[in-house]
Amino acid sequence: MRIMLFGEPGVGKGTLGSRLSEKYSIPRLSTGDLFRAEIAKSTPLGQKVKEYINSGHLVPDEIVLEVAKQMFSVDYNNGFILDGFPRTVPQGEAFSAILKEHDWKMDAIILIKVQIEEIIRRLSARRQCESCGASFNLVSSPPKVAWVCDKCSGKLIQRPDDEPQVVRERLSVYQEQTNAVVNYYRRKGLLKEIDVTGLSVNESFESLIKLIESS
Ligand code: AMP
Numbered sequence: 001m002r003i004m005l006f007g008e009p010g011v012g013k014g015t016l017g018s019r020l021s022e023k024y025s026i027p028r029l030s031t032g033d034l035f036r037a038e039i040a041k042s043t044p045l046g047q048k049v050k051e052y053i054n055s056g057h058l059v060p061d062e063i064v065l066e067v068a069k070q071m072f073s074v075d076y077n078n079g080f081i082l083d084g085f086p087r088t089v090p091q092g093e094a095f096s097a098i099l100k101e102h103d104w105k106m107d108a109i110i111l112i113k114v115q116i117e118e119i120i121r122r123l124s125a126r127r128q129c130e131s132c133g134a135s136f137n138l139v140s141s142p143p144k145v146a147w148v149c150d151k152c153s154g155k156l157i158q159r160p161d162d163e164p165q166v167v168r169e170r171l172s173v174y175q176e177q178t179n180a181v182v183n184y185y186r187r188k189g190l191l192k193e194i195d196v197t198g199l200s201v202n203e204s205f206e207s208l209i210k211l212i213e214s215s
Contacts, residue, residue: 001026001079002104003212006182007112009161009170010119010126012196012204014135016112017083019205020212028081029071031064033133036159040130054160056169058177061090072098079107092181108192108212109185112204115197116171123167127156141201 001024005013014030021028035053038046045067049059058064068085086092099105114122125138127147131154136143143149147156161170185191194211196204 001212002076002082002106002108003079004082004106004109005112006110006178006185006191008114008119008174009167010123011112011114012122012201013083013112015201016205016208017081019201020081020208023209024079024081026079026081027076028083029085030083031059031067031071031085031087032083034067034071035059036133054166056161056166056173058087058173061088064091065094068094068098072102075102086181087178089177089180089184092184106190109190110208110211111182111186111191111193112208113193113195113197118197119171120164120167123162124164126159126162128159129154130157131155 003020005017007013014033017028017030020026032053035046035049039050039053040046045063048063052059064085064087068091071085086095121139122137125140127136127138127143128134129136129149129152132149132152134149134151136150136156143156148154149156160166182191192211194207196207199207
Protein backbone atom coordinates (compact mmCIF):
# COMPACT_ATOMS: atom_id res chain seq x y z
CA MET A 1 0.00 0.00 0.00
CA ARG A 2 1.47 3.38 -1.02
CA ILE A 3 -0.34 6.38 0.42
CA MET A 4 0.43 10.09 0.15
CA LEU A 5 -1.08 12.56 2.61
CA PHE A 6 -1.52 16.25 1.85
CA GLY A 7 -3.04 18.92 4.02
CA GLU A 8 -2.32 22.23 5.68
CA PRO A 9 -0.21 22.20 8.85
CA GLY A 10 -2.32 20.97 11.76
CA VAL A 11 -4.87 18.83 9.90
CA GLY A 12 -3.51 15.68 11.54
CA LYS A 13 -1.27 14.20 8.83
CA GLY A 14 1.27 13.04 11.42
CA THR A 15 -1.26 11.49 13.82
CA LEU A 16 -3.36 9.84 11.11
CA GLY A 17 -0.24 8.83 9.16
CA SER A 18 1.16 7.08 12.27
CA ARG A 19 -2.12 5.21 12.75
CA LEU A 20 -2.10 4.15 9.08
CA SER A 21 1.48 3.03 9.47
CA GLU A 22 0.44 0.75 12.39
CA LYS A 23 -2.67 -0.56 10.65
CA TYR A 24 -0.95 -1.51 7.41
CA SER A 25 2.49 -2.28 8.97
CA ILE A 26 4.28 0.04 6.60
CA PRO A 27 6.63 2.91 7.48
CA ARG A 28 5.51 6.51 7.66
CA LEU A 29 8.04 8.65 5.83
CA SER A 30 8.00 12.21 7.16
CA THR A 31 10.58 14.71 5.98
CA GLY A 32 9.51 17.03 8.85
CA ASP A 33 10.25 14.32 11.48
CA LEU A 34 13.54 13.53 9.78
CA PHE A 35 14.60 17.20 9.87
CA ARG A 36 13.51 17.59 13.52
CA ALA A 37 15.58 14.54 14.50
CA GLU A 38 18.62 16.06 12.74
CA ILE A 39 18.04 19.37 14.54
CA ALA A 40 17.77 17.59 17.92
CA LYS A 41 21.09 15.83 17.26
CA SER A 42 22.61 19.08 15.98
CA THR A 43 24.01 17.39 12.88
CA PRO A 44 25.32 19.48 9.93
CA LEU A 45 22.00 18.83 8.13
CA GLY A 46 20.07 19.85 11.27
CA GLN A 47 22.04 23.07 11.53
CA LYS A 48 21.40 23.83 7.86
CA VAL A 49 17.61 23.40 8.07
CA LYS A 50 16.87 24.77 11.56
CA GLU A 51 16.37 28.40 10.59
CA TYR A 52 14.03 27.58 7.71
CA ILE A 53 11.88 25.32 9.88
CA ASN A 54 11.72 27.56 12.93
CA SER A 55 10.67 30.53 10.80
CA GLY A 56 7.97 28.57 8.95
CA HIS A 57 9.72 28.54 5.57
CA LEU A 58 10.27 25.50 3.40
CA VAL A 59 13.68 23.88 3.39
CA PRO A 60 15.21 24.56 -0.07
CA ASP A 61 14.46 21.95 -2.72
CA GLU A 62 18.10 20.95 -3.28
CA ILE A 63 18.41 19.87 0.38
CA VAL A 64 15.02 18.11 0.39
CA LEU A 65 15.77 16.29 -2.85
CA GLU A 66 19.07 14.98 -1.50
CA VAL A 67 17.25 13.69 1.61
CA ALA A 68 14.47 12.18 -0.56
CA LYS A 69 17.04 10.38 -2.70
CA GLN A 70 18.40 8.66 0.40
CA MET A 71 14.92 8.04 1.81
CA PHE A 72 13.88 6.15 -1.32
CA SER A 73 17.11 4.22 -1.73
CA VAL A 74 15.41 1.62 0.52
CA ASP A 75 13.12 -0.92 -1.15
CA TYR A 76 9.76 -0.39 0.54
CA ASN A 77 8.28 -3.55 -0.87
CA ASN A 78 5.15 -3.42 1.25
CA GLY A 79 4.71 0.29 0.67
CA PHE A 80 4.84 3.50 2.74
CA ILE A 81 2.86 6.46 4.01
CA LEU A 82 4.27 9.70 2.72
CA ASP A 83 3.70 12.71 5.00
CA GLY A 84 5.12 16.11 4.06
CA PHE A 85 6.74 15.30 0.74
CA PRO A 86 6.40 16.44 -2.04
CA ARG A 87 5.65 20.03 -1.07
CA THR A 88 6.73 22.00 -4.17
CA VAL A 89 6.37 21.47 -7.92
CA PRO A 90 10.07 20.47 -8.37
CA GLN A 91 9.69 17.96 -5.50
CA GLY A 92 6.55 16.58 -7.18
CA GLU A 93 8.48 16.15 -10.44
CA ALA A 94 11.35 14.44 -8.61
CA PHE A 95 8.88 12.13 -6.85
CA SER A 96 7.29 11.15 -10.19
CA ALA A 97 10.78 10.17 -11.39
CA ILE A 98 11.35 8.12 -8.18
CA LEU A 99 8.04 6.28 -8.76
CA LYS A 100 9.00 5.54 -12.33
CA GLU A 101 12.48 4.35 -11.41
CA HIS A 102 11.06 1.82 -8.90
CA ASP A 103 8.09 0.96 -11.10
CA TRP A 104 5.78 1.97 -8.22
CA LYS A 105 2.24 3.33 -8.39
CA MET A 106 0.46 5.25 -5.63
CA ASP A 107 -2.63 3.54 -4.20
CA ALA A 108 -4.08 6.66 -2.62
CA ILE A 109 -3.29 10.38 -2.75
CA ILE A 110 -5.32 12.12 -0.09
CA LEU A 111 -5.98 15.74 0.86
CA ILE A 112 -7.07 16.09 4.49
CA LYS A 113 -9.01 19.29 5.13
CA VAL A 114 -9.92 21.13 8.34
CA GLN A 115 -11.48 24.59 8.73
CA ILE A 116 -8.92 27.28 9.46
CA GLU A 117 -10.28 28.23 12.93
CA GLU A 118 -9.87 24.62 14.05
CA ILE A 119 -6.35 24.39 12.56
CA ILE A 120 -5.25 27.39 14.65
CA ARG A 121 -6.87 25.90 17.78
CA ARG A 122 -5.22 22.51 17.20
CA LEU A 123 -1.74 23.88 16.57
CA SER A 124 -1.76 26.10 19.64
CA ALA A 125 -2.73 23.07 21.78
CA ARG A 126 -0.21 20.69 20.16
CA ARG A 127 2.67 19.38 22.27
CA GLN A 128 5.36 17.05 21.03
CA CYS A 129 7.80 14.76 22.80
CA GLU A 130 11.32 16.02 22.22
CA SER A 131 12.68 12.45 22.53
CA CYS A 132 10.35 10.20 20.52
CA GLY A 133 8.29 12.75 18.53
CA ALA A 134 4.89 11.51 19.84
CA SER A 135 2.21 14.14 19.43
CA PHE A 136 -0.36 15.21 22.05
CA ASN A 137 -3.12 17.78 22.10
CA LEU A 138 -3.93 19.54 25.37
CA VAL A 139 -7.65 19.50 24.49
CA SER A 140 -8.37 16.30 22.57
CA SER A 141 -5.55 13.90 23.59
CA PRO A 142 -3.72 15.32 26.62
CA PRO A 143 -0.75 13.49 28.18
CA LYS A 144 -1.48 11.63 31.45
CA VAL A 145 1.08 13.82 33.28
CA ALA A 146 1.57 17.44 32.23
CA TRP A 147 4.65 17.96 30.03
CA VAL A 148 5.61 14.25 30.18
CA CYS A 149 5.34 11.86 27.22
CA ASP A 150 3.02 8.87 27.88
CA LYS A 151 5.12 6.69 25.58
CA CYS A 152 8.73 7.29 26.65
CA SER A 153 8.53 9.74 29.62
CA GLY A 154 10.43 12.31 27.52
CA LYS A 155 9.81 16.04 27.91
CA LEU A 156 6.92 17.60 25.97
CA ILE A 157 7.54 20.87 24.18
CA GLN A 158 5.65 23.22 21.91
CA ARG A 159 7.23 23.04 18.45
CA PRO A 160 8.89 26.42 17.70
CA ASP A 161 7.03 26.41 14.37
CA ASP A 162 3.68 26.16 16.22
CA GLU A 163 4.11 29.74 17.56
CA PRO A 164 1.21 31.83 16.17
CA GLN A 165 3.23 34.08 13.81
CA VAL A 166 5.14 31.08 12.42
CA VAL A 167 1.86 29.18 11.91
CA ARG A 168 0.60 32.11 9.78
CA GLU A 169 3.76 31.89 7.67
CA ARG A 170 3.44 28.09 7.25
CA LEU A 171 -0.19 28.44 6.15
CA SER A 172 0.72 31.02 3.54
CA VAL A 173 3.69 28.94 2.32
CA TYR A 174 1.25 26.03 1.90
CA GLN A 175 -1.10 28.18 -0.18
CA GLU A 176 1.73 29.57 -2.31
CA GLN A 177 3.73 26.40 -2.94
CA THR A 178 2.09 23.15 -1.90
CA ASN A 179 -1.34 23.94 -3.35
CA ALA A 180 0.19 23.77 -6.82
CA VAL A 181 1.26 20.16 -6.23
CA VAL A 182 -2.16 19.28 -4.79
CA ASN A 183 -3.84 20.86 -7.82
CA TYR A 184 -1.61 18.84 -10.13
CA TYR A 185 -2.92 15.56 -8.62
CA ARG A 186 -6.49 16.95 -8.54
CA ARG A 187 -6.37 17.80 -12.26
CA LYS A 188 -5.15 14.30 -13.03
CA GLY A 189 -8.17 12.92 -11.14
CA LEU A 190 -5.88 11.17 -8.62
CA LEU A 191 -6.77 13.18 -5.50
CA LYS A 192 -9.27 12.02 -2.88
CA GLU A 193 -10.42 14.68 -0.44
CA ILE A 194 -11.72 14.34 3.09
CA ASP A 195 -12.93 17.05 5.50
CA VAL A 196 -12.37 16.09 9.14
CA THR A 197 -13.42 19.37 10.73
CA GLY A 198 -15.08 18.65 14.09
CA LEU A 199 -14.19 14.95 14.04
CA SER A 200 -12.24 13.18 16.79
CA VAL A 201 -9.01 11.38 15.89
CA ASN A 202 -10.86 8.03 15.91
CA GLU A 203 -13.66 9.36 13.70
CA SER A 204 -11.16 10.95 11.31
CA PHE A 205 -9.21 7.71 11.12
CA GLU A 206 -12.31 5.63 10.36
CA SER A 207 -13.35 8.02 7.58
CA LEU A 208 -9.84 7.95 6.19
CA ILE A 209 -9.74 4.14 6.12
CA LYS A 210 -13.09 4.04 4.32
CA LEU A 211 -11.79 6.48 1.74
CA ILE A 212 -8.56 4.52 1.20
CA GLU A 213 -10.29 1.19 0.98
CA SER A 214 -12.87 2.52 -1.47
CA SER A 215 -10.02 3.07 -3.97
P1 AMP B 1 6.02 19.05 8.93
O1 AMP B 1 6.39 18.30 10.15
O2 AMP B 1 5.73 18.17 7.75
O3 AMP B 1 4.95 20.07 9.19
O4 AMP B 1 7.33 19.87 8.50
C1 AMP B 1 7.90 20.85 9.36
C2 AMP B 1 8.78 21.77 8.58
O5 AMP B 1 9.85 21.02 7.97
C3 AMP B 1 8.12 22.49 7.42
O6 AMP B 1 7.42 23.65 7.83
C4 AMP B 1 9.33 22.81 6.54
O7 AMP B 1 10.06 23.88 7.09
C5 AMP B 1 10.18 21.55 6.70
N1 AMP B 1 9.85 20.55 5.67
C6 AMP B 1 9.35 19.30 5.88
N2 AMP B 1 9.17 18.65 4.72
C7 AMP B 1 9.55 19.51 3.74
C8 AMP B 1 9.58 19.44 2.32
N3 AMP B 1 9.16 18.36 1.67
N4 AMP B 1 10.03 20.52 1.64
C9 AMP B 1 10.47 21.63 2.29
N5 AMP B 1 10.44 21.76 3.62
C10 AMP B 1 10.00 20.71 4.35
